[in-house]
Amino acid sequence: MPFTFDDTAQLLGIGRNVMTKKLREMRVLDSTNKPQGRYSGKGYFVVANSSWNHPTKGKMPYQKTLVTDSGLQLLEYLLIKKPEEEKMQREAPxxxxxxxxxxxxxxxxxxxxxxxxxxxxxxxxxxxxxxxxxxxxxxxxxxxxxxxxxxxxxxxxxxxxxxxxxxxxxxxxxxxxxxxxxxxxxxxxxxxxxxx
Known part of the structure; x- marks a missing residue:
């Protein structure tokens, strides 16, 4: 079952806003938090249709990006393991x-x-x-x-x-x-x- 951004951030041990900001900077997500470029259509993310109740307009549709199991592995590499590898490489004498x-x-x-x-x-x-x-x-x-x-x-x-x-x-x-x-x-x- 796909993970919400909140669940993903919690599993990775980072804040949700920090996570989405970094993913936008890496061009994994676009400005609306949808997958883009080579990360779109590869099974890392699912864009699901949902809705919320507006007090006067009733149900309002919106799209929500969810993270799959393979997407969780990708984000763990991009946000946790890759920076650690780069740090080790930078600091290894x-x-x-x-x-x-x-x-x-x-x-x-x-x-x-x-x-x-x-x-x-x-x-x-x-x-x-x-x-x-x-x-x-x-x-x-x-x-x-x-x-x-x-x-x-x-x-x-x-x-x-x-x-x-x-x-x-x-x-x-x-x-x-x-x-x-x-x-x-x-x-x-x-x-x-x-x-x-």
Whole structure:
């Protein structure tokens, strides 16, 4: 039997309003809390017709979104497990040489360097942009030789994150999309205009 949003939120251990807000932000639900896009018509939700009694107009019809068993599993993954996985990935240190560096630390170190006005700033920006969008930005490996050791290790961690874990760096920091869009604007000359 499908679950109401109240029941679903209680089973997941989060507030109903918080749950629906996050699902709208993720584009799972539209502004009227109906499933949308790839989440519509997949058996995750049921939109049921119902009605309520208006004091003067009588029965008023409305549609109510309910969550199926598979939808509950999906929402548990999207709202609970996926954020935990991303947190672990962001905070799990990677051993590089004799140091342990988390991807979060590495990304922020390179962002800080990219926003400075020094000779290594362009290399830091190139590492970040090429791991952000491998099709539109290319990294000159020779540039890595110009980084000091700590930034070099951070670059290796970010490259490893992208190549081995298939994770784009912007996904691990708050407001990552906007930050990396600004980085792309600031370093627009690094864009590869010969992409296919």
């Amino acid at each position: 990677i051993t590089c040489g004799t140091r342990n560096i988390t991807p979060y630390q590495a990304i922020n170190a390179l962002l800080e360097l990219a926003n400075k006005s020094c000779g290594s700033s362009e290399i830091a920006a190139a590492v970040l942009l090429s791991t952000y969008n491998i099709y539109e930005y290319k990294l000159d490996l020779g540039g890595l030789c110009l980084l000091d050791f700590n930034y070099y290790l951070s670059a290796l961690v970010v490259i490893d994150l992208r190549c081995r874990m298939n994770t784009e760096p912007h996904s691990l920091i708050e407001n990552g999309g906007a930050i990396f869009q600004q980085l792309a604007t600031d370093w627009s000359h690094l864009h590869n205009n010969n992409t296919h």
